[in-house]
Amino acid sequence: MSTTKEFGRADAVRASATLLLPTAALGVTFGILASTAMGALPAVAMSALVWSGTAQFGAVSVLAGSGGVPLAMGTGLLANARYLPMGFALAPSLSGSAARRALAGILVVDASFALAHRGEGRFDPETVIWAAPVQYAGWVGGTAAGVAGASVLANPGQLGLDVLFPVFYLGLLLPELRGSARGCLVAAMSATVTLMLIPVTPPGVPVLAAAATALLGFRKPS
Amino acid sequence: MMWLLVGVLAVGTVVLKLAGPLLAGGKQPPPALVRVIDLLTPALLTALVVTSTFSAGRELVLDARAAGVAVGLVLLLLRVPLLIALVAAAGVVAGIRLLV
Numbered sequence: 302m303s304t305t306k307e308f309g310r311a312d313a314v315r316a317s318a319t320l321l322l323p324t325a326a327l328g329v330t331f332g333i334l335a336s337t338a339m340g341a342l343p344a345v346a347m348s349a350l351v352w353s354g355t356a357q358f359g360a361v362s363v364l365a366g367s368g369g370v371p372l373a374m375g376t377g378l379l380a381n382a383r384y385l386p387m388g389f390a391l392a393p394s395l396s397g398s399a400a401r402r403a404l405a406g407i408l409v410v411d412a413s414f415a416l417a418h419r420g421e422g423r424f425d426p427e428t429v430i431w432a433a434p435v436q437y438a439g440w441v442g443g444t445a446a447g448v449a450g451a452s453v454l455a456n457p458g459q460l461g462l463d464v465l466f467p468v469f470y471l472g473l474l475l476p477e478l479r480g481s482a483r484g485c486l487v488a489a490m491s492a493t494v495t496l497m498l499i500p501v502t503p504p505g506v507p508v509l510a511a512a513a514t515a516l517l518g519f520r521k522p523s
Numbered sequence: 524m525m526w527l528l529v530g531v532l533a534v535g536t537v538v539l540k541l542a543g544p545l546l547a548g549g550k551q552p553p554p555a556l557v558r559v560i561d562l563l564t565p566a567l568l569t570a571l572v573v574t575s576t577f578s579a580g581r582e583l584v585l586d587a588r589a590a591g592v593a594v595g596l597v598l599l600l601l602r603v604p605l606l607i608a609l610v611a612a613a614g615v616v617a618g619i620r621l622l623v
Contacts, residue, residue, distance in 0.1 A: 350532075351529070353536060374528055384540045389542070390543070392544050403545060406543065422557030461612070464592060468605075470572045470575065472595075477568065491570050496583065507578075508567065511573075518557075519559060
């Protein structure tokens, strides 16, 4: 969000808490799917150590479709390849010791990356760090519940929880677009690329390719 | 084999996430790169909106989510608080799924 308004720790926690329920629900769905495809303990460990819905659903859907472990690895890594450019975008805003830079770098997820954006190439590392615990707890806790056979949130669709992700992202996107002709152009290009690639590429690739539309920034604004 | 999968994805993700912060941390990028960095957020968010609205695995679908997102979009454009837009969108989607 490119607002100049002070966005503190409490705001970061509150904003990420908005996604607690849908994240937990998605975790339950993953837990149910993954415990059959790979076993209970690896499923929970995966959520705790990989902590990425796109990569995990991608990998497990390959396993479920008998695609084999090597293909599941490739799919999962490709799905998370977007973290490479995101990490380099974040880097200039991270100062201090290597450990401190690594903390923010490792805790970043899609939502906190967008929440932390301050414009002029800057991000607020505090926002990234403080948005993490709620999201992590929701994802790992949800997975554990799903593995244990929880059925309360087993069908997030019934409550319309799955729509909370796109609307949340939209809420972060609109302020980025206000007054930015280039932002609008990039968004239009990104949407086109994503729609074209969804039916023909593995999960994660459409988002990665769409991120490349930001390279438009190399051209000087006229 | 499952533990190998978990290990490779965990280590791979950490490497992808840390390359930037460890190799380029705190360095001031040239102006052209700053413009790219600022455009990365809208590019990424748009792609996430599109995938979480219109995709089911590798299929393009038009379902109740699209209606929920449309309602959310209108409310957000009217500057309604995000939380209210979220609840309204979820309500619309739940309602459509209940009826259809």
